[in-house]
Amino acid sequence: MITDVESATPALCRLQLGRELRQLRQEAGLTSTQVVRTLLCSPSKLTRLETGENSVVEAVDVMALCEIYGANPEKRALLMGYAAVTKTKRDWWQSPEYRLAIAPTFKAYLGLEATASALHTYEGEFVPGLLQTEAYVRAIYQREHERLSIDEIDRLVDVRMTRQEVLRRASVPLKFAAVVNEAVLRRQVGSPAVMRAQIEHLAEVAERPSVRVQVVPFKAGVHPGMNGAFTLFRLNEAESIVYLEYLGGASVIRKRADVGLYEEAFNDLQILAVGPQESLGLIREAIKEH
Known part of the structure; x- marks a missing residue:
């Protein structure tokens, strides 16, 4: 309550x-x-x-x-x-300055992110959105949305940065757990300087009490996240929701049996990934590469 x-x-x-x-x-x-x-x-x-x-x-x-x-x-x-x-x-994403930059399908995600007590995510290609730096976000949008104007990209970047406030909310910080593929650390996004700063930021945030980051190393082989990225929102002890994003849009999964499959997959990924401290070591190794 x-x-x-x-x-x-x-x-x-x-x-x-x-x-x-x-x-x-x-x-x-x-x-x-x-x-x-x-x-x-x-x-x-x-x-x-x-x-x-x-x-x-x-x-x-x-x-x-x-x-x-x-x-x-x-x-x-x-x-x-x-x-x-x-x-x-009004929720911040309903404000006029953000409205044009947020797709209708993404509003559901923002609502879940703002209200969840815990968020578990697996990412195979990108640093998770809540852990991205402004320069890293900008490099992604400039590559993926080459037809957008500078002002449009600025709005998209601003949305991403504003979302990260959930990790710093005063009442109860979001309990955030991320499992990332080692490729996320190795793949250069933007210039070497941009990528190095991003990995340094990832290492810094990973040491916060409410944040847990683990890496699935290449040597782990086949793993449950190979079908694609996914995000699990824990709304309360008995209710979780899955959010999936793909090239043509996004979908929300509420059916308990289906949500259970993703909960099991995330648990398996956490077991398969190296622990938080060893993961931090891999992250710091990647800083040197960039």
């Missing part, structure tokens, strides 16, 4: 509101179908409310659901407070 609703972000309030509404429905012994029939709304609307996907939550919807579920006055006041934050505040 959020202890200070007024200072919470809209994304976190939407997520917590969804959890509370889903719990109330289950405690009332009601199915989603029964609720939408009573509320006279579409099934997708209830799903969006329970998963925190609506950018704004209407107070009238929250009050109607509280009536259906028989929520007590204290619970109603709390949920109305969550809804009010979604109406009066």
Whole structure:
């Protein structure tokens, strides 16, 4: 539960509101179908409310659901407070200066990243986004998006840098664990100076208490990450979501059985990779190469 609703972000309030509404429905012994029939709304609307996907939550919807579920006055006041934050505040990625630089499919990722208690990611080609330097990000965008103007690239870089605030948030720092292929350390992105600075930054961040970085060395051979990069968001002890990004777009996986496959893969990767200290040694070796 959020202890200070007024200072919470809209994304976190939407997520917590969804959890509370889903719990109330289950405690009332009601199915989603029964609720939408009573509320006279579409099934997708209830799903969006329970998963925190609506950018704004209407107070009238929250009050109607509280009536259906028989929520007590204290619970109603709390949920109305969550809804009010979604109406009066804006997540940083919804601001005008960022809106044009963020694809609609990526907004879901930013919402998950902002609300997750833990993030586990495997990367085979790039340094994970939350650990990238500005020059490294710029080198990637200049190569991948050659038709973009300098201003457009500046906005994209700014988005990437702003995302990294989750690692420094004052309340509860994001617990971040990354497993990277050794190729990430060896592949030069930008000039040798850019790459050297990036690897130095990676070594520095890897020593933070809330950050864990491990490397899968080439000698490890075949491993569970060879099908591609993936990110696991831990929202609470019982709920995790997988985010996959590919050339044509992105997708979010919520089905428990499918999420479990990625959780198992990440656990296997952590076992197969060398430990954090040995990984730090590999990172420092790569600095010398660049």
